[in-house]
Amino acid sequence: xxxxxxxxxxxxxxxxxxxxxxxxxxxxxxxxxxxxxxxxxxxxxxxxxxxxxxxxxxxxxxxxxxxxxxxxxxxxxxxxxxxxxxxxxxxxxxxxxxxxxxxxxxxxxxxxxxxxxxxxxxxxxxxxxxxxxxxxxxxxxxxxxxxxxxxxxxxxxxxxxxxxxxxxxxxxxxxxxxxxxxxxxxxxxxxxxxxxxxxxxxxxxxxxxxxxxxxxxxxxxxxxxxxxxxxxxxxxxxxxxxxxxxxxxxxxxxxxxxxxxxxxxxxxxxxxxxxxxxxxxxxxxxxxxxxxxxxxxxxxxxxxxxxxxxxxxxxxxxxxxxxxxxxxxxxxxxxxxxxxxxxxxxxxxxxxxxxxxxxxxxxxxxxxxxxxxxxxxxx
Ligand SMILES: [Zn+2]
Numbered sequence: 002x003x004x005x006x007x008x009x010x011x012x013x014x015x016x017x018x019x020x021x022x023x024x025x026x027x028x029x030x031x032x033x034x035x036x037x038x039x040x041x042x043x044x045x046x047x048x049x050x051x052x053x054x055x056x057x058x059x060x061x062x063x064x065x066x067x068x069x070x071x072x073x074x075x076x077x078x079x080x081x082x083x084x085x086x087x088x089x090x091x092x093x094x095x096x097x098x099x100x101x102x103x104x105x106x107x108x109x110x111x112x113x114x115x116x117x118x119x120x121x122x123x124x125x126x127x128x129x130x131x132x133x134x135x136x137x138x139x140x141x142x143x144x145x146x147x148x149x150x151x152x153x154x155x156x157x158x159x160x161x162x163x164x165x166x167x168x169x170x171x172x173x174x175x176x177x178x179x180x181x182x183x184x185x186x187x188x189x190x191x192x193x194x195x196x197x198x199x200x201x202x203x204x205x206x207x208x209x210x211x212x213x214x215x216x217x218x219x220x221x222x223x224x225x226x227x228x229x230x231x232x233x234x235x236x237x238x239x240x241x242x243x244x245x246x247x248x249x250x251x252x253x254x255x256x257x258x259x260x261x262x263x264x265x266x267x268x269x270x271x272x273x274x275x276x277x278x279x280x281x282x283x284x285x286x287x288x289x290x291x292x293x294x295x296x297x298x299x300x301x302x303x304x305x306x307x308x309x310x311x312x313x314x315x316x317x318x319x320x321x322x323x324x325x326x327x328x329x330x331x332x333x334x335x336x337x338x339x340x341x342x343x344x345x346x347x348x349x350x351x352x353x354x355x356x357x358x359x360x361x362x363x364x365x366x367x368x369x370x371x372x373x374x375x376x377x378x379x380x
Contacts, residue, residue: 037187039194041067041087043094046283046291047245049222053082053094054290061169061188062195065115067091068249068285070242072219075104078129079240079249080287081119086198088118092125102126105217107226108133108207109251109287110234111140111371119205132215133207134228136236140371146204155200162196184344230272231265233287235371239276246282256289256297258338258348259304261356263371267363270305273298304334308353308360316364322376326357 038056041064046052053067064087068079076099082088095103103126108116111133123129133141147154166189173185209215217224225241233252240249252260253272276284277295284292292298308329315325331353339346358376362369369375 037191039064039191041082041090041094043097044291046285047242047247050242050245050247050283051098052285052291053091055288061191063114063288065109065112065252065287066249066285066289067118068240068247069095069098070222070224071099071101072104072217072222072224074219075101077217077222077224078103078106078122079285080109080115080251081106081122082117083114084117084195084198085121085201085203086118086194088121091118091122103129105130105132107224107238107240108137108141109238109240109249110134110236111137111144112234112252113144115251115287116141116205117199117202120203123205130209131205131207132209132211132226132238134236134238135210135212136371137234137238138207138210138236140234140236141204141206143372144204146202149203150201151203155202158199158202159196162192162199166192166196229275230268232269232272233260233264235265235369237272239272241279241281246280247285248276248279248281248283249285250276250287252287254284254286254292254298254301256286256292258345258352259301259356260352261359263369263373263375264356264359265363265369266305266309266356266360270302270309273302273305277302300334300337304331304337307331307334308356309363312357312360313364316361322358322361325361326354329353329357 035056037060039060039062041053041055044052044054049071051069053069055064064083065080067082070077070079076095078091078095082091103122106119106122106129108119108131119131123131169185169189169192173182173189176182176185211226211228213228215226217226222242222244225243227239227241228236229239231237237251237253239251239253242248253269253276277298282293284298286292308331311329312325315328320328335346335349338349355375358374359369362375
């Protein structure tokens with residue numbers, strides 16, 4: 002996986018038809034000109050709350066969800082889009098929601114699919130403050146991205162993108178049936194779109210950091226920004242809108258397939274329990290559709306508990322990571338996440354590898370380093 006492909010995940014149309022997880026009422030038809038749903042669209046979630054997210058379908062290049070909260074004197078964004086192109090669409094969609102300026106942007110964590118659009122957002126609203134946990138801010142600063150658009154950097158990236166596009170195109174042409182041909186052709190198409198979106202990238206940082214908690218007060222839509230513990234990264238911000246009872250989790254919750262590279266499986270459970278205890282009516286995940294009950298969170302908690310219990314026992318017996326990977330049984334969670342969808346099952350299965358590796362690292366007290374895989378199997 003190359004440096005900037007931080008997270009790849011399925012979002013499946015009709016997912017709830019075969020799944021036990023909560024259905025969403027925040028539906029919108031995909032545009033006929035955007036059949037794969039790569040481009041974000043705007044969804045109304047509650048009074049003063051909108052969501053900008055990718056449509057249904059498999060996304061080879063994902064864009065983190067962006068939540069827009071309308072306060073009395075301006076807008077608060079939670080995340081900023083995953084590329085300059087995605088950031089420009091955020092700007093356009095926000096203008097369609099309100100004439101108020103963006104006053105603050107909360108970056109939930111350091112992964113680029115959530116903040117690479119920040120440069121474009123700040124171009125439009127240069128006075129907006131940018132908020133993140135101190136460790137998210139620190140990791141945003143370590144990625145080696147240019148401070149200003151850089152033609153040489155873009156040219157080097159284009160070589161990578163062209164190679165990926167050719168790979169998907171070749172796979173499409175060699176595919177044994179129409180379903181596979183279409184699948185890989187759509188991946189090539191999205192990689193092309195992302196390649197264009199990525200051009201002109203330059204990094205912006207948080208200028209306000211917090212350790213535990215920060216409030217953006219407002220009568221209509223107060224915003225509580227919290228660090229509840231390590232989950233998907235070591236500095237995930239969770240945002241709670243107490244008036245609307247909406248929680249925005251960043252990638253502490255990703256659906257329909259959870260993602261756990263460089264993660265903290267033990268602490269993650271307690272954070273999910275705290276999120277569940279908020280009594281939300283809507284949960285906006287870092288990717289995927291909003292959730293209106295705790296079913297998915299319950300499944301995440303049960304999965305993490307199962308993994309940690311199994312891995313601790315196996316590691317305690319002296320098994321190596323490879324042996325532990327081979328011995329852990331996650332078939333019940335696999336069915337819970339993937340239902341009968343074979344592509345989804347494939348994705349869920351491949352994501353067990355980093356989860357087990359991180360759980361093993363925690364059981365063995367091996368430090369987990371952001372941006373690095375927890376174990377040798379994830380190279
Ligand atoms: Zn993400």
